[in-house]
Amino acid sequence: MTALVSLDDLSTGQRRGAVVALADLEPHVLVELAERDDVPADIRVDLVREVPEFLLEQVLRALPWADELFRAAVEKHGATPALVVLCAANGRRADAVGLAGRLRPAMTTTVEYQWEREFGEPLPPEVRSALVRAVLAEPHPPLDLSGMNRWQRDRALDQATAAEGVRRERLWHLVKPDPERWVRHAEDPDHGADLRQVLLDHADGLPDAVLLACLPTVTSEALRRKPNELLTGVRLRQTAEWVRRHPRIRELAPEDLARVAREVVEDGWRASGWKHTGPDWAEITAFAELGSDPEHLAAAVTALGAAKAPDRDLALWHDERARAVAALGANPRVPVDALLAVLPTLDRHALEVLVPHRDPALEQAARDHLDRLRSAAVAREPVIVAVPSDEELATLPDPVAALRGHLRHLRGRAAQRDATCAGLLRSRFTTADVLRELPAVLVLESAEQAAEVARSIARTCGDDLRHWRNLAALKDTPLARKTTFGAWLDALAGS
Structure with a gap:
């Protein structure tokens, strides 16, 4: 060829x-x-x-x-x-x-x-x-989720998210070496929104001029152009997240951040949340970090006390509410009287974030409520009857009888049962008949009672080889917590 x-x-x-x-x-x-x-x-x-x-x-x-x-x-x-x-x-x-x-x-x-x-x-x-x-x-491919089941929708959304991530990484790879053009990129009339997102996402310690050029994205201006009350909370969370990532913005544009909090209220956001959901603590936290209007902030504080705890995810709910309390407590524009009014409705976690506080009266009131909650919690705790130490038992006329008297606590609450078992297994005055009443799984693992356990096994098996063979079989059999050592010895003897 x-x-x-x-x-x-x-x-x-x-x-x-x-x-x-x-x-x-x-x-x-x-x-x-x-x-x-x-x-x-x-x-x-x-x-x-x-x-x-x-x-x-x-x-x-x-x-x-x-x-x-x-x-x-x-x-x-x-x-x-x-x-x-x-x-x-x-x-x-x-x-x-x-x-x-x-x-x-x-x-x-x-x-x-x-x-x-x-x-x-x-x-x-x-x-x-x-x-x-x-x-x-490069145009964004249309994302049509109609006709898909849940698995297909999740997969399609994951793929779209991954593709957008690749796109932004390419952009950052290109703009990163040329910081002199970052302001120009952020102010681009056609693609500024994409480039601002890339800069805010990837660069820490952005220069002031770049941060100011990125304000339209920080304050989520695009969301306000969409008349939907649901988006007001999204705008709050997004703006607050950008400010946490780039705290310098708080000093550069405090009026713009306060404007976001004011505008979401004008657009329908309420701290009390929706009728069937109640307050969104992440949104209230964001509002507290951005807002400056005392009246609006007082309404957010009121929502703390009016909210009803859910039936599930209670720990998460309290943690998120505590973060909201911390954010409101840190904002000097929040009226102290409003915070004082809701203190009786707060739990321990929420009160602890207010101690210390810049206002001495509020701090002291929070401490007082904390002390009352802690005292009440202690009062509700059941009293655990401890097994006397060997030193104390040695002073008694009949130590073994004293130990037998504690066997009745094995029918108590779990914490009491655990304390009783631990105390009896630890004592040198514990006898074979006391061991028979304790859970076999604990007795067989006890280092302190190993010698007495061995003697009990020897007495039970005696000279009968069948019993000794049972020992090998029982060794590999899982034990229920309620199986006593006495029942285990009876099984060993085949009775």
């Missing part, structure tokens, strides 16, 4: 046919053909058109640069990283920028690598910006 294109008497059509055949059969030969000096101009164009994309760069480097070759390459192969770099290498910087903006998003990182390999320097700002536009120009 190589000899075909070497024939001198081939017509133009025959040469073109040979190029087409070689592209399918032996495409690497096209690179060798491009290196020859006697290839006519029209055949060079055919080489560029027919060569597979993975060999395009080698063919173009082997051929003298010409505009018609560049146009043929773009017409057939579209924008590629190699074409971007080769255009710039041949003095066509404007064409390189134009092609960079037309690349598929997955190709953008390849351009950066090839550019540094070619020129030994980072991408110039204009090419980098073009690559950013290429990633942003």
Whole structure:
């Protein structure tokens, strides 16, 4: 096949046919053909058109640069990283920028690598910006969840989330090396929202100018343009989350943050929540972190006391409410009288976050309520009757009888049963008949009573080999907690 294109008497059509055949059969030969000096101009164009994309760069480097070759390459192969770099290498910087903006998003990182390999320097700002536009120009595929079951919907949403994550990582990879353009990116009239999200998501310690340029995203302005009361809570949470991530915003734009809290109230948000759900503590926490209106903040405090605890997830509910109390307590615009009024309705966790507090009266009131709650909790705790220590038993006329008297506590609450068992197993005055009343699983594992347990087993088995064989069988049998050591010995004896 190589000899075909070497024939001198081939017509133009025959040469073109040979190029087409070689592209399918032996495409690497096209690179060798491009290196020859006697290839006519029209055949060079055919080489560029027919060569597979993975060999395009080698063919173009082997051929003298010409505009018609560049146009043929773009017409057939579209924008590629190699074409971007080769255009710039041949003095066509404007064409390189134009092609960079037309690349598929997955190709953008390849351009950066090839550019540094070619020129030994980072991408110039204009090419980098073009690559950013290429990633942003990719349309979001429509997400149609209709007709899907729950598993399919979850999978589709996970895939969409993953794709968006990849997109943002590509954008961050491109914008990160050029912080001088971050403000310009954040203020981009067409794609500013995407780029602000990327900057806020990935960069810590953003300069003040960038943070101010990102305010439309921080304050979730786009959500206010959608008339839906449900979105007011979403806006609160999003704004507060951005401020926690970039606390410098609190100093740079306190009025804007207070405006968000004011606007959500105007748009229908209420601290008391919806009729069937009650307050959303995450939203109240966000409102407390952003708000500055004492009347609105007092309404949020009132919601603390009016809320009813749910039937399930009670621990989580109390933890989230405590965080809301902490946020309200930390805001100096919250009226202290409002907090004092709800103290009797708060639990221990919520009260503890108010100690210490900048207001001495509120702090003392919180401490007083905490003391009352703790005293009440202690009063509700059952009294655990402890087994006397061996030193105490030694002073009694009949230590064993005293220990037997504690056996009745084995019928008490779990905490009492555990304390009684532990005390009896620990005592050197415990006898075999006392051990028979205790759970076998504890007796058999007791190091303190190992000798007495061994003697009990020996007495039970005696000289009967059947009983000793039962010992091996019983050793591997799981024991129920209620099985006493006496019952276990009876099973050992086969009775």
